Amino acid sequence: MDFYQFYTGACFDAYAYLGAHLTEDGAVFRTFAPAADKIDLCLWQDGDEKVLPMHEIYDGNFYECTVADVSPGDYYAYRIFHEGGCTEHCDPYGFGMELRPGHRSVIRDLTYDFHDEKWQESSDDGKAGPVNIYEMHLGSWRKKGDAPDGDWYSYGEIAGPLIAYLKQSGYNAVEFMPLSEHPADVSWGYQNTGFFAPTSRYGSAKELMALVDELHQNGIAVIMDFVPVHFAVDDYGLSLYDGTALYEYPHRDVGDSEWGSKNFMHSRGEVRSFLQSAAHYWLAVYHFDGLRMDAVSRIIYWQGDEARGVNRDGIHFIKTMNAGLKRRHPKCMLIAEDSTNFPKVTAPVSEGGLGFDYKWDLGWMHDTLSFFQSSPEQRLGRYHKLTFSMMYYYNEHYLLPFSHDEVVHGKATILQKMNGGYDGKFPQARAMYAYMMAHPGKKLNFMGNEIGHFREWDEKREQDWNLLEFPIHEAFYRYICDLNALYLSHPALYEKDYDRDGFEWTQVHGEARTVYGFERFGKKETVLALFNFGDQPQKEKLPGQAEDYELLIHSDDEKYGGSVENPAQCLKLEKDGLVCALAPFSAVLFKKQP
Numbered sequence: 001m002d003f004y005q006f007y008t009g010a011c012f013d014a015y016a017y018l019g020a021h022l023t024e025d026g027a028v029f030r031t032f033a034p035a036a037d038k039i040d041l042c043l044w045q046d047g048d049e050k051v052l053p054m055h056e057i058y059d060g061n062f063y064e065c066t067v068a069d070v071s072p073g074d075y076y077a078y079r080i081f082h083e084g085g086c087t088e089h090c091d092p093y094g095f096g097m098e099l100r101p102g103h104r105s106v107i108r109d110l111t112y113d114f115h116d117e118k119w120q121e122s123s124d125d126g127k128a129g130p131v132n133i134y135e136m137h138l139g140s141w142r143k144k145g146d147a148p149d150g151d152w153y154s155y156g157e158i159a160g161p162l163i164a165y166l167k168q169s170g171y172n173a174v175e176f177m178p179l180s181e182h183p184a185d186v187s188w189g190y191q192n193t194g195f196f197a198p199t200s201r202y203g204s205a206k207e208l209m210a211l212v213d214e215l216h217q218n219g220i221a222v223i224m225d226f227v228p229v230h231f232a233v234d235d236y237g238l239s240l241y242d243g244t245a246l247y248e249y250p251h252r253d254v255g256d257s258e259w260g261s262k263n264f265m266h267s268r269g270e271v272r273s274f275l276q277s278a279a280h281y282w283l284a285v286y287h288f289d290g291l292r293m294d295a296v297s298r299i300i301y302w303q304g305d306e307a308r309g310v311n312r313d314g315i316h317f318i319k320t321m322n323a324g325l326k327r328r329h330p331k332c333m334l335i336a337e338d339s340t341n342f343p344k345v346t347a348p349v350s351e352g353g354l355g356f357d358y359k360w361d362l363g364w365m366h367d368t369l370s371f372f373q374s375s376p377e378q379r380l381g382r383y384h385k386l387t388f389s390m391m392y393y394y395n396e397h398y399l400l401p402f403s404h405d406e407v408v409h410g411k412a413t414i415l416q417k418m419n420g421g422y423d424g425k426f427p428q429a430r431a432m433y434a435y436m437m438a439h440p441g442k443k444l445n446f447m448g449n450e451i452g453h454f455r456e457w458d459e460k461r462e463q464d465w466n467l468l469e470f471p472i473h474e475a476f477y478r479y480i481c482d483l484n485a486l487y488l489s490h491p492a493l494y495e496k497d498y499d500r501d502g503f504e505w506t507q508v509h510g511e512a513r514t515v516y517g518f519e520r521f522g523k524k525e526t527v528l529a530l531f532n533f534g535d536q537p538q539k540e541k542l543p544g545q546a547e548d549y550e551l552l553i554h555s556d557d558e559k560y561g562g563s564v565e566n567p568a569q570c571l572k573l574e575k576d577g578l579v580c581a582l583a584p585f586s587a588v589l590f591k592k593q594p
Contacts, residue, residue, distance in 0.1 A: 003058060009272030009317070012280040012324050015196055018062075019093030020076060020107050026068035027107060029054070029076065031091065032270065033242035034061035037081045041065045042088065044075040044104065051079070075104040077236075082243025089236050090193060092247075092274065095205055097181040097194040103236040106200070110285055112209040116216035123221065123289060124331045125357050126173075127397070130494040131333075131442035132484055133223065134171040134450075135403055137188060138179065139201055141447055143462040150462070155198075155207035159214045166220055169450060169477075170484025173221035175292055177404065179208065180227075180278075183234055185459055188404070190227055190294060191261045193237035195278040198286075205286075212287050223333060224282055226291040228275045228321070229298045230261040238262070247271055254302060266299065267313035276321045283329045290333025290357075291325075297340045300354075306340065315354070322355030333357050335399060346397040361398035361441060364389040369406065372432050373417050376514070376535040383511040386435070386533075390503065393440060397498050400436055401444040407457045415452045415476075426452065426472055427562060427585040430479050430555040431531060434587030437487045438520060438529035440497045450480040475561035482560075486553055490591070492522035506530075513538050515582065519592070526592040527552070532582035539579045546571045546578060549590040556586040 001017035002010075018030050029041055031054075039054045054063040063078075075098060079088050090097055096106030138158065143150035166174060178189025181197040189199070198208045212222050231238050231247065238247040239262055248262040249255035257263050264271050282288045295304070299318055302308035322334055326348075336345050336356040347353025367385040374382055407413045418425035418432070429452065437443060448463045452473045455464055467473040487493050496502025506528065507517035514534035520527045528549070532538045542549070549571060556562030563583060564570070570581045570588060580588060 006273045007269045009269035009276075009320065010324075011273035012276045012328065014273050014277040015093050015095075015281050019091055019095060019196065020105065022070070022072070022107065022109055023066075026066065027070040028064065028066045029091075030057075030062060030064045031078055031093070032062050033078075033080055033246070035082055035242040035244040035246070036063070037083070039063045039081065040079040041067070042077045042079055043067060043070070045071075054078075070107060072107050072109040074107045076107065077104045080242055084240075084243045087235060087240070087243070089241055092195070092238055092241065093277075094194060094197050097197045097200060099200045100183045100185075103183070103193065103234070105194075105197070108197075108205045110205055112206050112213075114209070114213050114287060116213050116287060119216035119219070120287070123216075125290075125333050126221070126442065127357070127498065128495060130488045131173055131221075131399070132171050132487060133173040133175050133399075133442070133444040134166055134169070134447065135175045135177070135401075135444050136447040137177045137404065137457070137459055139185070140457070140459050140462055142465070152201050154203040155211040156203060158202070159211050163215060163218045163220065166215075167218065169481050170488060171445075172219065172488060173223060173289075174215065175223040175444065176225065178225045178227060178294075183232055183237075187232070187259075188459055189225065191230070191232040191259065192227055193232050193234055195231075195274070196281055209286055216287065221289040221333070222287075223290040223292055223335070224288050225294055226279055226282065227294045228264065228279070228317075229295045230257045230259065230263050233260065233262055247274070257298070258303070263298070263303075266311070266317040272317050272320065275317070276324060279321060279325055280328060283325065283332055289331075290335060292335040292337060293356075294337050296336040296338040296345075296354075296356075297342075300338070300340055300342050304340075310342075318354050319349045323349040326355060336360065338362075343395070357397060358399040358442060359396045360401045360403070360444075361389065361393075361396075362401070363392070364398070364439075364441075365401055365403075365406065368432065368435070369414075369417050371533075372428055373419055375419055376533075379514050379533060380511060383514060386516060387505075387508055389439070390505075394498070394500060398440075399442040399444060400439060402436070402446060402449055403444060404446045404457060407446060407448065407453070409456075411456070413453045413456060414446075414449045416454060423472070424585075426476055427556055427583075428533075430476065430560060430562070431533060431585050431587040433480060433483060434529070434553070434555050434589065435516075435531055437483050438493060438518070438527070438587075438589060440503050440520070442494075442497065443487070445480075450477055452476040472561050475559065479555065479557075479560035482553060486589070490522070490525065490527055490552070492520045492525045492527040492591075495522040496520075507540060515540055525594075528590045528592055529587065530580055530582060530590075531587045532584060535584045537584060538582045540582060541576070542571075542578045542580055544578060546573060548593050550593060552589040552591055554586070554588050556583040562586070 094105030181194030
């Protein structure tokens, strides 16, 4: 580790020096604690505790201890003495931690023989290809045992069924909500204590590496949520690590977050090096393909409030980290969860941007769900909620999310949000998902959405898989599978996602009928998408002959639980030309013949 880079916030490999590292005959432990008076290493082996003094090294701000006969799986912690007393902390750079409520660090062997060479050679950031992400909370996707709140599956145990399900369902990427160690299940991993430690809820470091490896061998990209904004307040974690505010702001007005956690002080070089090293660590050591960075707005603006002004130190941190990650991992996907209008979030740092590859289009998500929550009568006056996204779309590289945030805290599930009664929600949801998949931008769907979940997500329970025993839910899932497969197999739906010549409205003034139409252009094909989001049948005129159009999917097909017996007959030649009959709450996608 370059100490100058560490102090100035330019370091990306601090984990290679700090933390617990196995040697030929033991391990060496190092930690950074400039305000400490002294530090003892507490080591537990076979139930016995050893307390060993650490000695100052380099400039006196670092402490080290070398111990013989140490093995992977041994527990340890740092007992830090300072002006305010003594506190015991887990290792900020520890590669493992014990299961909550325990808080000791665990020595881990990080050697693993990956077999994903072909994937590494062929993968990229997805810009010119299809990216269909299945967002999931690993612990509540499925549970062991008969009870829905049974035990967790391990990283190894989940691999087989997860890979089979992703391939069957038509997802080519999976995004795990944070897998770094966290003390409270209800935080979903967004309040960390172990930024370098895979959560022990599901197993060890090597087991997680094996899961990523298997996903890659099956053609599935792996993204992990990363939290560079804040950390858990538990006194054994980063909070007041050496008796002072080493990682956090010293003042509560900017130091405390709205989530009851501590905000990182991004003006400190040591903090920037810590976070950059963690981001690089997950990409380099575990072979993750990308990071979705949480709550980026809280880095751009003070406390996420535009009225409080831009956080220049936060901007500098984001730019430095993203540029450094891209130099080291040119193919990685860096994704921002950002609800602000701050410009150039997805422009390269060299062009004055923040350096992300993608930004969640939260405006599109909000407008779309708000539209479908409204009644058919109200939609007539809200027609342009669904056209507005294309007014700003080319400002950034957008990703369209229906994420976990939209199915919790009383917001209702995606299917529940649809207007009307139980049976009437399904055709609207099918039409809405066709709109999502045809709209420019990469895609993300949270687990459970694809089977028409009616219960809000609860991290304590597995998904309600019994819903697939009901014909209407099984048909809905079959539709999502076919729609996903269509997206992955038709380049017109993704090749020119971010090119202005990849999209054109064919019907953008159907206010009186709630009818929309647009074309998506690939290099060698064109897809026409037509939508009727009203409760009355409609007709849309088309140029040419019926043989000019190949039906790709009809959202109201009988096999998907719809009302249309023969979808191919939706095209009819009438006296004034070719028309497409659009059932209420339906979407139809055609491939146009050259």
